[in-house]
Amino acid sequence: GAGVSQSPSNKVTEKGKDVELRCDPISGHTALYWYRQSLGQGLEFLIYFQGNSAPDKSGLPSDRFSAERTGGSVSTLTIQRTQQEDSAVYLCASSLGRNLAKNIQYFGAGTRLSVL
Amino acid sequence: AQKITQTQPGMFVQEKEAVTLDCTYDTSDPSYGLFWYKQPSSGEMIFLIYQGSYDQQNATEGRYSLNFQKARKSANLVISASQLGDSAMYFCAMREPTGNQFYFGTGTSLTVIP
Numbered sequence: 001g002a003g004v005s006q007s008p009s010n011k012v013t014e015k016g017k018d019v020e021l022r023c024d025p026i027s028g029h030t031a032l033y034w035y036r037q038s039l040g041q042g043l044e045f046l047i048y049f050q051g052n053s054a055p056d057k058s059g060l061p062s063d064r065f066s067a068e069r070t071g072g073s074v075s076t077l078t079i080q081r082t083q084q085e086d087s088a089v090y091l092c093a094s095s096l097g098r099n100l101a102k103n104i105q106y107f108g109a110g111t112r113l114s115v116l
Numbered sequence: 117a118q119k120i121t122q123t124q125p126g127m128f129v130q131e132k133e134a135v136t137l138d139c140t141y142d143t144s145d146p147s148y149g150l151f152w153y154k155q156p157s158s159g160e161m162i163f164l165i166y167q168g169s170y171d172q173q174n175a176t177e178g179r180y181s182l183n184f185q186k187a188r189k190s191a192n193l194v195i196s197a198s199q200l201g202d203s204a205m206y207f208c209a210m211r212e213p214t215g216n217q218f219y220f221g222t223g224t225s226l227t228v229i230p
Contacts, residue, residue, distance in 0.1 A: 033218070042207065043161075043220040056216040089159060103149060103211055105218060107161035 002026070006092050006108035013082055014116055021077040021111045025094030033105060034067055034077050035091045043091065049075060050097070082115045089113070118142065119219035120208050126225045129198045136183070137193040137224045139208030149211045150191040151218070152182065156204040164206075167191055198228045 005024040013019050025032050034046040045059040049069045060066070064082075069075040079086055089112050093105035121140045129135035141150065150167040167175045167182045175182040183192040195202055208221045 035220075042222040043218075045217050048216040050216065059217075091161065093161070104151065104163050104166060105161075106163065107153075109158070109160045112159075 004092055004094050004106055004108035006090075006111050008111060009109060010112045010114075012114045012116065015084060016081055018078065018080045019082055019113065021079075021090050021092075021113070023075045023077070023092030023094075023108060025073065025075070025092070026106055028096070029094035029106075030072065030097045031095045031103070032069060032075050033093045033095075034075070035093065036061075037089045037091055037110070039088070046077070046090075079113075082113075084115045087113055087115045118221075120210055120221035122208055122221035122224050124224045125222070126227070128227050128229055129195075129202075131200060131228055131230050132197055134194060134196045135198055135226065137195070137206050137208075137226065139191045139193065139221060141189050141191060141208075141210045141219075143189075143210065143212055145212045145214060147213050150182070150184070151209040151211070152180070152191075152193045153207045153209060154202075154204045155207060155223070156201075161207070165193065195226075200228050200230060202226060203228045 007022045030051045032049040035043040037043050047067045048056040064080045067077045089110040091110045093107045095103050095105045148169045152164040154162045165175050165177045165180045165182050167184050174184050179196045181194045205223045205225050207223045209218045211218045
């Protein structure tokens with residue numbers, strides 16, 4: 001597809017279960033970002049991938065959160081032992097690369113995670 | 117200190133009128149990029165407009181323009197001839213070349229009144 005694709009669009013899980021959220025960036029985009037948006041809030045940076053470089057994990061809120069990006073394309077955000085405070089919309093974005101002045105991020109529609 | 121500050125949690129504008137959404141930023145880097153995004157109720161973030169710190173002219177994209185005042189560190193979004201479809205959340209963001217992050221403000225909710 002032409003845009004950033006995220007799946008699932010909605011995920012309901014029970015407290016303590018693990019969840020995996022998927023992001024398929026725009027073809028050719030080397031940079032990929034994950035954000036979390038709680039209800040009525042702004043975007044909280046989680047993690048950044050740039051090409052084959054080591055990811056910037058500085059935004060991950062706890063060690064229950066992890067992410068990988070296979071083959072420089074698709075990324076998976078994993079949340080282990082989910083808690084109710086993990087309920088939020090998880091947004092993925094991709095861009096052409098780090099060293100461009102006009103580094104526009106293009107966002108997916110997000111995954112709405114509800115932890116019961 | 118907050119990197120991006122949006123002081124208007126909610127704004128109302130009459131259809132066909134112009135509206136300005138405020139954004140101030142904080143950086144010591146001389147090179148940076150400023151972005152505005154729209155987030156309708158569907159949730160997807162839509163890129164609207166970009167302003168580079170070295171750009172001589174204010175950015176414009178159709179009905180969107182950016183009132184860039186570098187000395188005041190402000191990058192206000194102006195929407196002309198508001199339409200009902202402009203009702204959404206609007207986020208200001210900044211990127212510094214030395215880091216990986218985009219810094220987002222808390223957003224402004226715009227409601228266009230018929």
